Amino acid sequence: MENRTHPQYDVVIVGGGPAGLSAALMLGRSRRRVLVVDEGRPRNRFAGHMHGVLGRDHTSPLDLLAEGRRELGRYDGVELREGAVVGATPTGDADAAATGFLVELDDGATATTRHLLVTSGLRDELPDVPGLAELWGRGVFVCPYCDGWEVRDRRIAVLAGERPNPHQAQLMRQLSDDVVFLTSGRELDDAARSGLLARGIRVEERALARVAADAEGELAALELADGEAIPVDAVFVAPVPAPLDGLLRTLGAAHAEHPMGGSFVVVDAMGRTDVPGLWAAGNVTDPRSSVPFAMAGGNFTGAAMNAALVEEEIAEAVERANPAAA
Numbered sequence: 001m002e003n004r005t006h007p008q009y010d011v012v013i014v015g016g017g018p019a020g021l022s023a024a025l026m027l028g029r030s031r032r033r034v035l036v037v038d039e040g041r042p043r044n045r046f047a048g049h050m051h052g053v054l055g056r057d058h059t060s061p062l063d064l065l066a067e068g069r070r071e072l073g074r075y076d077g078v079e080l081r082e083g084a085v086v087g088a089t090p091t092g093d094a095d096a097a098a099t100g101f102l103v104e105l106d107d108g109a110t111a112t113t114r115h116l117l118v119t120s121g122l123r124d125e126l127p128d129v130p131g132l133a134e135l136w137g138r139g140v141f142v143c144p145y146c147d148g149w150e151v152r153d154r155r156i157a158v159l160a161g162e163r164p165n166p167h168q169a170q171l172m173r174q175l176s177d178d179v180v181f182l183t184s185g186r187e188l189d190d191a192a193r194s195g196l197l198a199r200g201i202r203v204e205e206r207a208l209a210r211v212a213a214d215a216e217g218e219l220a221a222l223e224l225a226d227g228e229a230i231p232v233d234a235v236f237v238a239p240v241p242a243p244l245d246g247l248l249r250t251l252g253a254a255h256a257e258h259p260m261g262g263s264f265v266v267v268d269a270m271g272r273t274d275v276p277g278l279w280a281a282g283n284v285t286d287p288r289s290s291v292p293f294a295m296a297g298g299n300f301t302g303a304a305m306n307a308a309l310v311e312e313e314i315a316e317a318v319e320r321a322n323p324a325a326a
Helices: 018-028 061-072 166-173 190-198 246-250 291-321
Strands: 008-014 034-038 078-082 085-090 101-105 110-118 122-125 156-159 179-182 202-204 208-213 219-224 229-231 234-236 240-243 255-257 263-265 278-280
Touching: 008 018, 008 291, 018 034, 018 061, 018 078, 018 291, 061 078, 085 246, 110 291, 156 166, 166 179, 166 190, 166 234, 190 202, 219 234, 240 263, 278 291
Parallel strands: 008 034, 008 110, 034 078, 110 278, 156 179, 156 234, 179 202
Antiparallel strands: 085 101, 101 110, 122 240, 208 219, 219 229, 255 263
């Protein structure tokens, strides 16, 4: 794509993670002309391995994306471009069925597209604890199903999030009998506290000062405000999910509060937003999205977008064949 030109695509996809690449695969196999724009900063880039992904368990998430991009190379209509989408403007007639967008890239290039799919993911906003972010993905984790097996039978700490998350500690108790839950100043109700203590999970209410690493930079301990250190091998947290949805908000897509926290774009079962021609899939729509979940969402939404484009083409063909009826 030449700089400052306006090529026509059927779909521009914002984000080249599992959801975006899966959607591109479905669209490419339907002979659609697709542009995937990706910044190369997937949410799970901090993890050395991904887990719970059938056929790819304990492999690099970056290798999965590289393989996905390679597979897309066999489809002539799919173009991959490194960069960011910084803006999009609707170009379709508000009174017509056809939609369209003028998409702006961070290098000044522009492209026109019939439909726009946002699969830009989310950012994990970690608790403001010194040392925690530095060990993210290297001893500090979020998902018991993604990383719990690797620390089974080890010393595990679970930090309460903005809302207490004792269930996360209970999940880790399934994997180890040495689990401590730090309340981080949050109040626990009697049922949650009783459940933790009944299963041998220690409840620590003293304030956490920092997460300490050893001389090699590996997780070593949690240092409390009173100076005591709790040796640990893994820390699980409940970060606040922050969807990277600036483009969706700029285009006016409806949002709603999610039960797990945060405000997320509202999509129907196929990934449509309430803005004509604008779709979304993957983590940008739901904080619970794992790699298989994101892949499935992109797969389904890509197919749904092709079906929607076909419906537009049917209407256009009928209008051309019967101009008097238009």
